[in-house]
Amino acid sequence: MIVADKKPIEEIIDMVKDFKKLLIVGCNECVTVCEAGGKKEVGILASALRMYFMNEGKKVDIDEITLERQCDHEYLEELRNNIDQYDAVLSLACGVGVQFMAEKYFGTPVFPGVNTCFMGVTEERGVWSERCQGCGQCMLGKTAGICPISRCAKRLLNGPCGGSTKGKCEINKDLDCAWQLIIDRLKELGRLDDYEEIIPIKDWSTERAGGPRKVVREDVRL
Amino acid sequence: MRLNYPGTIRVVRVPCTGKVDVLHILRAFEKGADGVYIVGCLEGDCRFENGNLRARKRVEQAGEILKAIGIGGDRVKMYNLSSGEGTKFAEFAVEMTEKIKELGPNPLKKAKEKMAA
Ligand code: SF4
Ligand code: SF4
Numbered sequence: 001m002i003v004a005d006k007k008p009i010e011e012i013i014d015m016v017k018d019f020k021k022l023l024i025v026g027c028n029e030c031v032t033v034c035e036a037g038g039k040k041e042v043g044i045l046a047s048a049l050r051m052y053f054m055n056e057g058k059k060v061d062i063d064e065i066t067l068e069r070q071c072d073h074e075y076l077e078e079l080r081n082n083i084d085q086y087d088a089v090l091s092l093a094c095g096v097g098v099q100f101m102a103e104k105y106f107g108t109p110v111f112p113g114v115n116t117c118f119m120g121v122t123e124e125r126g127v128w129s130e131r132c133q134g135c136g137q138c139m140l141g142k143t144a145g146i147c148p149i150s151r152c153a154k155r156l157l158n159g160p161c162g163g164s165t166k167g168k169c170e171i172n173k174d175l176d177c178a179w180q181l182i183i184d185r186l187k188e189l190g191r192l193d194d195y196e197e198i199i200p201i202k203d204w205s206t207e208r209a210g211g212p213r214k215v216v217r218e219d220v221r222l
Numbered sequence: 223m224r225l226n227y228p229g230t231i232r233v234v235r236v237p238c239t240g241k242v243d244v245l246h247i248l249r250a251f252e253k254g255a256d257g258v259y260i261v262g263c264l265e266g267d268c269r270f271e272n273g274n275l276r277a278r279k280r281v282e283q284a285g286e287i288l289k290a291i292g293i294g295g296d297r298v299k300m301y302n303l304s305s306g307e308g309t310k311f312a313e314f315a316v317e318m319t320e321k322i323k324e325l326g327p328n329p330l331k332k333a334k335e336k337m338a339a
Pocket of ligand 1: 138
């Protein structure tokens with residue numbers, strides 16, 4: 001999923017303080033799971049902002065809604081008939097949802113209510129970590145299902161580097177060395193021969209380095 | 223055991239303090255409560271293992287939010303006792319009431335009056 005983190009409330013207040021009618025829009029997908037932008041967080045933020053403005057003697061109307069997703073037209077369209085009532089929208093979706101909202105409702109200021117961090121997993125309740133950087137040419141088949149692009153600090157394709165110590169990465173002693181993990185798992189799978197194969201230079205043009213990306217699938221287009 | 227505790231306190235019963243959410247606490251303040259405290263079982267004694275630990279975290283979160291928005295983080299507090307400690311229940315009630323008296327009423331009350339005027 002896409003993992004996001006909460007933004008400090010002070011920062012949010014600063015963004016929206018000059019508006020009189022505000023819509024806070026949550027998203028029912030990834031940001032709900034990582035407890036940053038779901039219905040519950042929308043409710044908490046709305047309550048906090050209402051109290052803040054009231055305490056400041058400002059009259060600000062705040063409405064709340066949580067959409068199934070904010071990265072698809074059909075759900076964002078649900079706001080079509082009401083959006084003009086609002087001076088601004090505070091979206092608690094990931095950056096993708098915030099942008100799609102801004103594209104769709106061109107005349108309404110849209111602000112991000114969370115910090116979008118990465119694509120990752122829930123390690124345990126309250127702990128999320130990165131697993132994929134969307135490089136566009138997945139090589140997990142060669143690396144025992146462990147991604148060196150997102151999990152090796154140097155993105156080495158033929159690791160480990162000399163900084164790997166007792167299974168930990170040199171940038172942080174609490175961080176597993178991705179290449180140690182790869183080797184351990186290849187060993188477990190009896191596929192250490194894979195490790196002997198040198199992985200050739202990667203074509204980074206499918207990664208973000210090649211500019212903004214797009215997937216067009218003629219087979220499913222209407 | 224007939225114990226007196228301040229009559230200004232309104233008791234809201236929940237099956238376990240783990241049921242209490244940050245939003246419940248905030249809503250109470252939005253509706254004008256001067257303070258909110260949660261009384262849970264002793265830590266380590268939760269029937270549902272960690273309900274009271276969750277409650278503590280939520281109280282902390284609510285406190286941080288209340289502080290950030292100028293209502294005051296000290297208006298919310300977590301207490302723990304065992305079900306046999308009725309005297310403690312009364313003591314906590316007195317302690318919290320004193321604390322709130324010190325802090326004064328929920329600032330939103332004044333703000334509301336001002337806006338209505
Ligand atoms: S190799 Fe690329 S696509 Fe596969 S997990 Fe890593 S970053 Fe993601
Ligand atoms: S120690 Fe391991 S994870 Fe860290 S940079 Fe070197 S190879 Fe990558």
